[in-house]
Amino acid sequence: xxxxxxxxxxxxxxxxxxxxxxxxxxxxxxxxxxxxxxxxxxxxxxxxxxxxxxxxxxxxxxxxxxxxxxxxxxxxxxxxxxxxxx
Numbered sequence: 001x002x003x004x005x006x007x008x009x010x011x012x013x014x015x016x017x018x019x020x021x022x023x024x025x026x027x028x029x030x031x032x033x034x035x036x037x038x039x040x041x042x043x044x045x046x047x048x049x050x051x052x053x054x055x056x057x058x059x060x061x062x063x064x065x066x067x068x069x070x071x072x073x074x075x076x077x078x079x080x081x082x083x084x085x086x
Contacts, residue, residue, distance in 0.1 A: 025064075026057075029057060029061045032064055042060060043057070043060050046060075
């Protein structure tokens with residue numbers, strides 16, 4: 001019997017779900033950069049330093065994921081004052 005990961009159907013599903021997660025991450029970061037003061041300041045600081053818009057947005061995506069991971073790991077709500085210093 002074949003391993004499920006090697007079957008074509010499972011690989012197609014993995015690519016599809018990965019694409020959906022990436023789209024969700026991208027759109028949520030666009031909204032966060034526009035409305036979240038912490039990520040907005042971070043994005044604008046990167047743009048002032050000369051980073052391209054997509055590069056700055058990618059950095060914000062990583063920062064957002066890092067923040068969310070810490071919130072889940074420590075089971076804490078959003079605390080913008082703790083993020084501002086980071």
